[in-house]
Amino acid sequence: MAFELTKEKQELVKEVITHYPDPRSAILPAMHIVMDERGWVGDDGCQHVAELLEVPIIYVYEALSFYTYFPKHPVGKYHIQVCHNIACNLRGSEELIEHLVNKHGIIENALTDDGLFYFNRVECLGACGNAPVMQVNDEYYEDLTLEEVDKLIEGFKKSSGNGKNN
Amino acid sequence: MALEKIVFKGIDIPGNTDLKVYEEHGGYEQWKKILKDKITPEEVIEIVKKSGLRGRGGAGFPTGLKWSFVPQNTKKEKYLLCNCDESEPGTFKDREIIEKSPHQLIEGMLIAAYAFQGGVSYIYFRGEFVKGWKICEAALAQAREAGYIGENILGSGWNHQVWTHRGAGAYICGEETALINSMEGKRGEPRIKPPFPAVEGFYKSPTIVNNVETLTAVPKILENGPEWYHQWGTERSTGTKLWSCCGHISNPGVYEVPMGYSMKKFFEEELGGVWKDRALKAVIPGGSSTPAMTPEEFFACKMDYESIAEHGSMLGSGGMIVMDDQTCLVEVAEVLAQFYHHESCGQCTPCREGTGWVHRIIQDIERGQAQPDVKNVLFTVFDEIFGNTICPLGDSIVMPIKSLMDKWPEEFDYYIKEGKSKITGKARRPKKKEMPDNWRREKPFNYPKTEDYYTDFSKTAHSN
Ligand SMILES: Cc1cc2nc3c(=O)[nH]c(=O)nc-3n(C[C@H](O)[C@H](O)[C@H](O)COP(=O)(O)O)c2cc1C
Ligand code: SF4
Ligand code: FES
Numbered sequence: 238m239a240f241e242l243t244k245e246k247q248e249l250v251k252e253v254i255t256h257y258p259d260p261r262s263a264i265l266p267a268m269h270i271v272m273d274e275r276g277w278v279g280d281d282g283c284q285h286v287a288e289l290l291e292v293p294i295i296y297v298y299e300a301l302s303f304y305t306y307f308p309k310h311p312v313g314k315y316h317i318q319v320c321h322n323i324a325c326n327l328r329g330s331e332e333l334i335e336h337l338v339n340k341h342g343i344i345e346n347a348l349t350d351d352g353l354f355y356f357n358r359v360e361c362l363g364a365c366g367n368a369p370v371m372q373v374n375d376e377y378y379e380d381l382t383l384e385e386v387d388k389l390i391e392g393f394k395k396s397s398g399n400g401k402n403n
Numbered sequence: 404m405a406l407e408k409i410v411f412k413g414i415d416i417p418g419n420t421d422l423k424v425y426e427e428h429g430g431y432e433q434w435k436k437i438l439k440d441k442i443t444p445e446e447v448i449e450i451v452k453k454s455g456l457r458g459r460g461g462a463g464f465p466t467g468l469k470w471s472f473v474p475q476n477t478k479k480e481k482y483l484l485c486n487c488d489e490s491e492p493g494t495f496k497d498r499e500i501i502e503k504s505p506h507q508l509i510e511g512m513l514i515a516a517y518a519f520q521g522g523v524s525y526i527y528f529r530g531e532f533v534k535g536w537k538i539c540e541a542a543l544a545q546a547r548e549a550g551y552i553g554e555n556i557l558g559s560g561w562n563h564q565v566w567t568h569r570g571a572g573a574y575i576c577g578e579e580t581a582l583i584n585s586m587e588g589k590r591g592e593p594r595i596k597p598p599f600p601a602v603e604g605f606y607k608s609p610t611i612v613n614n615v616e617t618l619t620a621v622p623k624i625l626e627n628g629p630e631w632y633h634q635w636g637t638e639r640s641t642g643t644k645l646w647s648c649c650g651h652i653s654n655p656g657v658y659e660v661p662m663g664y665s666m667k668k669f670f671e672e673e674l675g676g677v678w679k680d681r682a683l684k685a686v687i688p689g690g691s692s693t694p695a696m697t698p699e700e701f702f703a704c705k706m707d708y709e710s711i712a713e714h715g716s717m718l719g720s721g722g723m724i725v726m727d728d729q730t731c732l733v734e735v736a737e738v739l740a741q742f743y744h745h746e747s748c749g750q751c752t753p754c755r756e757g758t759g760w761v762h763r764i765i766q767d768i769e770r771g772q773a774q775p776d777v778k779n780v781l782f783t784v785f786d787e788i789f790g791n792t793i794c795p796l797g798d799s800i801v802m803p804i805k806s807l808m809d810k811w812p813e814e815f816d817y818y819i820k821e822g823k824s825k826i827t828g829k830a831r832r833p834k835k836k837e838m839p840d841n842w843r844r845e846k847p848f849n850y851p852k853t854e855d856y857y858t859d860f861s862k863t864a865h866s867n
Pocket of ligand 2: 592593746749752755793
């Protein structure tokens, strides 16, 4: 099944194209709009973007394969990205990652069985003063402790109706 | 806390993301004055040149001089790109500005673009800064509404448009020519210079790339004059600098510090010294690409470009990373190596292959499986990378790691010889072994299924 943005979002893409001297510049903005809609981009997202911008699809693939921010497959309801760079490392990101794996069974680069979580490491998120930091979907969570991570994960499970307490 | 913010006072004003609040504090006055009093672009450049403002993105190039390189005898559109890619580990100062004082940045951009007669500007955000991007979008909408941006601004006949653009998780796009490629929708690969962007940049048009902090300082310099900016710092490093400080300190955060301020005083009074009453071991002063300093070097230096260079490092982007005496520096080296390995764009062989070599060799040290002469191999690889690449990312892996190996050789020697860390007493990685026959998990991980995201293009119109 081919992916399509809603009419409204398609208009938004058309509007964004006018900001630039050439439609090719709108590739990243358009992919961000696709990401907003379904959380990942993927092949059919590329195809749709290429059609909207009227650029060869290879241009879009080229970008997708370079920029790590766009997932190429579904990443669950909560996409957890933990910074493992230097400042976060100094303040305990490794323990945090171990905790996610060992206590919560959220394994790196894999969907959890319930399809809720997908977790991967990322490079510096530009919030080193509040290390350790993780990003869940669009939100930053800073100055994390293991207890806070527990609370967050429980909260996510509850709000999606899959938690044990439900 | 003794140090008050000066140029970046706006960061501490509550509600300063709103146009009204910013205007109450003298916002957009300089922009109005330029248009109303018909101050010429040359005069603006002259003021900025006199102030001695240097680029805060890392390279420290004089800002006024850069603007004056833009050729004026061309019909092409000229562009200003504001660099908010901020991905250098240890650096988080631009985020403060865009989230708390976006209008000062916008005013700075309008003035800068006017100075070299650029008609369109873009702010390039790193993709992860969703919050800052939304705040800036709202601020831009307000400024458009108020007539500071757009056609015939405030009746002066001058047109200027400002757009935002979001990157997507590539550190290398902070490099100015990679940023331009990324803005063109291409892979973020740096270009060979010359031609410099000021002459041939965005779609082959004259383009100025400036850091957020550089541009945000401009309105204040125009307001108070270049002499005012000169009251701080030294002959060659004038004004103030934002420092983002993190790691093992009591008070991490963003501080505005006059150039030439005593590092020791700053460290003790503002940062509150090393956390948990531990001793200081090493400091990377200017973002992860700069060489590490020993405590002696660190405490002896002053906070300006030249003094830090004299004491064995670089000011860079002002991202200070502090490490206490319980830090294993081999681990630090591994984390940095993996970062540069991951972020190399892959165009130049020395960088693409060299970063991988360095990363894998340090991992071998961490397994206790390194060859005895491994340090020589590393130094040879460093030599092969350094200065042999298109952009400075190659140098960036060499500088911090080589400095760690030069200044704390005993830690590396111990790890290589004993197969474990001198600090933690353990090897960080398990030894590589032969895979046992049953190495597959019984139940495979729940990877996303291919058919969930694979499109069968043979069934679409594009396949013939
Ligand atoms: C690998 C690499 C990454 C960089 N990242 C950034 C960045 O994130 N932000 C930035 O402002 N400058 C960055 N720079 C510096 C830019 O190339 C450029 O010098 C700067 O944006 C110019 O602005 P300025 O003159 O105001 O400093 C980077 C340079 C390199 C080589
Ligand atoms: S030095 Fe590295 S990052 Fe820079 S252009 Fe070469 S391969 Fe790309
Ligand atoms: S190192 Fe983790 S946010 Fe910068």
